[in-house]
Amino acid sequence: MIRKSVVCGGVAVLALVGAFGYRFTHLPGKGEARAERTEEPGKKEPKADGAGAREVVKTVRMEAEVQKKAGVVVARAVRNEMAGTLTATGKIAPDGERLTHVAPPLSGRIVWAGVGQGQTVGKGTVLARLESVEVAESMNRYRQSRAKLALAEKNLERVKALVEKKIAARKEIFQVENECRSASAEVAGDEQRLLLYGVGRHDLAAPPEKKILLPVRTLLGGVVTEKHATVGELADPSKSLFTVADLGTVWVLVDINEKDLARVKQGQSAVVRVGAYPDRKFRGRITQLADLVDEATRTVKARVEVPNPGRKLKPEMFATVELALPAAGPPVLAVPEEALVELEGKKVLFVSRDGTDFLPRPVMTGAVSGGYVEITAGLAEGELYAQKGGFVLKSELKKGELGEE
16 A cells, blocks of 8 residues: 555656646747746745745747737836826816807797707707798898899890980980899898808798798707707797717816815826726816815816817716826836736736746836836836736737646
8 A cells, every 4th residue: 555655656746847847838830929837037946845846937928020010018127207196086078169059040939859969960960940930031031132133134134225226325224233233232131141040052042932941050060968959949049959069078177175286287187087987097188277266165176178089088977187296206116007917816017038038927016107107026127028018918828828728
């Protein structure tokens, strides 16, 4: 029985030795990345009793050509001045300079309001149509002035024919020409009035029996954020029927404590976060700082303008705003936030000795500011690390683990 145990123990030792010499994953083709098992320098080789074991870790090998295609950027760890951060709360609002309240130019009854709230519209889009007494009266005047002009032109041709036959005096031509000019000016005035109301040119030639509706157009393209138009209701120029906002840029209205005012100024950079996208950062700048302090809250409103190309930031969302402050203290070892990845519950950097072999190394972090994170342990100044593309390397590492299995 003892002899059998000795034999089994010998087999186990041989299996353990073979495992340490194993390099896992498939053999890569030219230009591919691969994951390997390697030994952390400076660590002791394992003994039978487990004392002083040398740790076997996994690395990812990626040639420069593949790095470029995968978006992996290698940089040396350097010290940077870490700017301070002031955190405040705020609310998303439409850009007030890219917002319009749409009201009809004349009074009338709403007969169509087919555009809904939340719909995206272009500049000049008709949002509603009204029956308007003023439009009807203006169309009648326009038709009458057109008829008057046609009559004056016909009379001018008649007088010219009489003058050629020497039946009428030439001075009568001048008199009729003045009448034509007056009628033409009247037509132009009536036409311009209708165009200003929003009536289309194609409607100017419509037959008298056709009812001309007053279009209500938006002068700005964007999203319909409010709608107050109901078919059958009366509308007038004092009442906004729609609100249209261009949400390609939004404002974040931030409450700044009175005691922090000395550290905040116009033009200061800001990072905005919202609960809907906890991992996303939206960057902007302070474009306005109010002059009045709220008596109840002892805060001042600051306006942060933020580009919003994907329209992920919605009006009325609550936001947390981090304002960058001047650097305080000596430079510290810091890396971009995107360089850090999470691996087995730890924050990790992919460190490299030669720029092609990457070792996932756990690090300790400190202050965060302006998109950079202080590294307090796990990385030395001058070491190479993956500044961008850490998630790509993590993916390659996971592929290697699957290949090993």
